[in-house]
Amino acid sequence: MKITIVGAGAIGSLWGHQLNQHHLVQMWTRTDEPHYSLTFKPHDASKLSQRLQLPANNREWLRQSDLVLVTVKAFQVIDALRPIYQDIKPTSLVVIMHNGMGTQHSVTQLLPHHTIAYATTAQAAFKQHDIVTHTGIGQTWLGLLQGEQQQVADWAQQFHHILPPCHCHPNILEPLWLKLAINCAINPLTAIYQCTNGQLDSAEHQQQITAICHEVAQVMSQEVAPITTEELLTRVNQVILATQANYSSMNRDVFHHRTTEIDYITGYLIETARRHHIASPYNEKLWQQIKQLEHHYHD
């Protein structure tokens, strides 16, 4: 099968490397370069690094692609799709994979006749210059947003084959919301305090996380599926433990003075809370704090 991966960050490169072992993969990048080179370091450190060159930015390849996997950040999705959507073949599956929520409406408006799936992954990768390291293994969920279910199920199987575990979820909004909830609890705090995920284990931070989870659980229960504060807290603390040495993506964005995904994480939560008339003062405060940090370095 022919595949185009839009976005050559850590996650795009990880999926590019894996899918390229069984399919024909090209990367779509921000440049016009006809090739994209990377060194891939596998998760199993005893395995050798691989140098890889993939084709890139070839419009004919895009027109022939059976899968278009979009791995850019939420706030870049529409800008990345606008110059290319007319060249995505009508039978191609479009998979959108990013942290946070809030792009679904714009994506289905841009591509009303395509089969569209959303994905969330706990696979972790880190990219520095052209070196991509596979740093963590975790569940990927793929689920239909619009179009043909079978197409999504078939690709979920392919994904499972090349980078397990990956499964098809009958209601992708559930895993997307769970990931959003975890990001609401971990990302802003680790960005504000510039700490690792594991440092959120302290009594002071656990109090803050409980307050966040209390608001998020109410919103999730109204919007997608019932969940208690305690259940959510348990899930968040499992992720904190499993990723204790890591810096969250928002921590890194603030550290490197980049735009964060706050509008698509905490911002989306606040918007949904308002729609359900649920108060979310704790999350609103965190949203404001991250916005202030961004303003400091963007001005």
Ligand code: KPL
């Ligand atoms: O998804 C993450 C992120 O950093 O964005 C978590 C789960 C918090 C892991 O660091």
